[in-house]
Amino acid sequence: FDADAAAIVGAAMDGKVKPLKSLGRLEVLAGRLAGIQRTAAPHVDSPAVVICAADHGLAAGGVSAYPQEVTGLMLQGFASGTSAVGVLARQSGARLLVADLGVIAPPQLRPGDHPVLDRRVRSTGTADSSTGPAMTLEEARQAVAHGIGLVEDLVADGVDLVALGEMGIGNTATASALTAALLGREPARLVGPGTGVQGEALARKVRKVEEVLARHADARDPWDVLARVGGLEIAALAGVVLGCAAHRVPVLLDGFITTSAALVAWRLAPTCTHTMIAGHLSPEPGHQVQLEALGLRPVLDLGMRLGEGSGAALAIPVLRSAVAVLREMGSFADLGLADEAPPA
Amino acid sequence: FDADAAAIVGAAMDGKVKPLKSLGRLEVLAGRLAGIQRTAAPHVDSPAVVICAADHGLAAGGVSAYPQEVTGLMLQGFASGTSAVGVLARQSGARLLVADLGVIAPPQLRPGDHPVLDRRVRSTGTADSSTGPAMTLEEARQAVAHGIGLVEDLVADGVDLVALGEMGIGNTATASALTAALLGREPARLVGPGTGVQGEALARKVRKVEEVLARHADARDPWDVLARVGGLEIAALAGVVLGCAAHRVPVLLDGFITTSAALVAWRLAPTCTHTMIAGHLSPEPGHQVQLEALGLRPVLDLGMRLGEGSGAALAIPVLRSAVAVLREMGSFADLGLADEAPPA
Structure with missing residues (x-):
């Protein structure tokens, strides 16, 4: 298990345009897939x-x-x-x-x-x-x-x-x-x-x-x-x-x-x-x-x-869906709002 | 809500090749969709x-x-x-x-x-x-x-x-x-x-x-x-x-x-x-x-x-998936085993 890959995915999820952790277990699952597959770009393609x-x-x-x-x-x-x-x-x-x-x-x-x-x-x-x-x-x-x-x-x-x-x-x-x-x-x-x-x-x-x-x-x-x-x-x-x-x-x-x-x-x-x-x-x-x-x-x-x-x-x-959110969802950085990450 | 349509779907689910009710809420949801749509062939196509x-x-x-x-x-x-x-x-x-x-x-x-x-x-x-x-x-x-x-x-x-x-x-x-x-x-x-x-x-x-x-x-x-x-x-x-x-x-x-x-x-x-x-x-x-x-x-x-x-x-x-099971899964009747419905 690659804890670094999981942490990178966790940080990427934290940067998405949403309240922190508000996608619940979808975020946890994306991190877990990343840790298992040892990549910050986990996939469920096949x-x-x-x-x-x-x-x-x-x-x-x-x-x-x-x-x-x-x-x-x-x-x-x-x-x-x-x-x-x-x-x-x-x-x-x-x-x-x-x-x-x-x-x-x-x-x-x-x-x-x-x-x-x-x-x-x-x-x-x-x-x-x-x-x-x-x-x-x-x-x-x-x-x-x-x-x-x-x-x-x-x-x-x-x-x-x-x-x-x-x-x-x-x-x-x-x-x-x-x-x-x-x-x-x-x-x-x-x-x-x-x-x-x-x-x-x-x-x-x-x-x-x-x-x-x-x-x-x-x-x-x-x-x-x-x-x-x-x-x-x-x-x-x-x-x-x-x-x-x-x-x-x-x-x-x-x-x-x-x-x-x-x-x-x-x-x-x-x-x-x-x-x-x-x-x-x-x-x-x-x-x-x-x-x-x-x-x-x-x-x-x-x-x-x-x-x-x-x-x-x-x-x-x-x-x-957990992987798709990681891949496709927009981030605060995309909006030029890197400092606007939510408070919670 | 069409209770008859829901009941027909419930009976069809009971006839599928599996222990009775063993697909749990998938079976209930198929019946509910049937009751709402007033048809024994519920659909989630669009x-x-x-x-x-x-x-x-x-x-x-x-x-x-x-x-x-x-x-x-x-x-x-x-x-x-x-x-x-x-x-x-x-x-x-x-x-x-x-x-x-x-x-x-x-x-x-x-x-x-x-x-x-x-x-x-x-x-x-x-x-x-x-x-x-x-x-x-x-x-x-x-x-x-x-x-x-x-x-x-x-x-x-x-x-x-x-x-x-x-x-x-x-x-x-x-x-x-x-x-x-x-x-x-x-x-x-x-x-x-x-x-x-x-x-x-x-x-x-x-x-x-x-x-x-x-x-x-x-x-x-x-x-x-x-x-x-x-x-x-x-x-x-x-x-x-x-x-x-x-x-x-x-x-x-x-x-x-x-x-x-x-x-x-x-x-x-x-x-x-x-x-x-x-x-x-x-x-x-x-x-x-x-x-x-x-x-x-x-x-x-x-x-x-x-x-x-x-x-x-x-x-x-x-x-x-609930609808797909209803549509595509085989029944005891398909197998010529209409009398072999399970005991539970």
Whole structure:
């Protein structure tokens, strides 16, 4: 993070024809983008939404309202352009990149569909983490490496902002277990409805997450936690975060799942939080806990709990606007009024 | 408001391939746009930001950090495209319409500048409302009529959403007095820093607003309050709100000033609240009070207190995205899965 670039942008914002700081978080976001990109001329000219998808053995334990086959069906929607995140990415002028890290029933693509990148580490998805490790350490490393590789390809292609997305039936349960393990919190405080479980089903989901935690209480370090708890798409997204940090690319978090990937990346490389921006706040109860641990404040708070990257995609226009204000808005100096900066 | 159209859109959103209600306020906003536009196919294809500007005699009492001449200077920025709201409207794909209702020093436009419409009701701005009426009842009616006329022109030109903006040095003081008078609240709870007054200057602003209220405590009705308290741009914006209600055009409120205009319109025609959407929440302390009175929840909360229409302009992409989800996202029926609607 380049504090000098951020300070230059802050001073430029102070010189714009307006009361000091009166554009609130738009000014803060412009400075943050500058610090991340290490330039006083930050840009959001070519954003991408990166979706990683995989299945979760834990889903067999009934933690989701949907069967595992739905993961592949949703990928079909990403490929055909009819998913929520597809619509929102188009609205935000962002390209969509979808990678399959281990979906049990991958979609049958048709001519004209967007591609789904094959980054399959385990074709069966993860194993059931409540009875054993979700994957091996080697597989976790491979998934993280795939995430880093996705960023390298995007950067080579000119992408200057990455929004995170995900798909994987059962992955709020996995994300809850990861978050509880990494932050030392009680699962009951973190587990929420996800796609819509409630009542007894929600209580069963909490118990499942507690089983996962108990099963892996002796995990040695963040890599070990990641491999034993899962999931494949979360590991890949942690890699995307690490890749963005390495390449000075702002990474826009979505909801509870992608933020669990951000927690993993943070525990592997603490300074990578400097590269993160929280796109929105999900009503999933653990999300606020995660964002507080990372020291992040969400841009939007619209009660969205769909995931896929939908909240992050919707936040992109706010970041674009922050940069546009910096680029295009007039300053007191332009008016020959350099001494007339406002009093407050 | 067409509750049937809103219900059809709500059902269509429920049928989209996602957990029920998981797009949160995007779904609510799509339904609200449908109800306002009285169609199950709501649209944000041609939005406009309408800025009304005028000067305030009350500003002579030292309620602002800036002299009155700044109103005209800011209009110059709107005309040249370098203002904050100009940048944000461009980002949101919205046209900008600027009307002068009574600016003391109107801008000298240059070739290539955007026009500033001459709707001047009083070339001197309002009179000092702490010592007498801001304007006559006839002038208030003329300003409101100008606002209605602006909407008629825009509607004829295909505009399908109007975001409100304003400019007028001293107008947070006027808006505080109007809000206090219309809602029966204490000025001290409503008056905030505006462009940046604090300490003794803020205390003086509160006293000024209290003087205005005391001076016009015998105002008979909302028209009388509007004429005696002012201001010209607020009256015109109240007219814009009324015009939008008459033409079924969604009207997106900005901050404290434009919402005071919405309060006036509501007191003149209570059902016009059905046409309103709150674009954002300003940190100006009275704004939340106003929105609660109108029963509105803001779309954005980014600490923006610049006014001009900046917060409303920034909210336009969220509304566009709500409509795009309705139009473009796939449904369970598309997949031949009409019975697979999710459980929650």
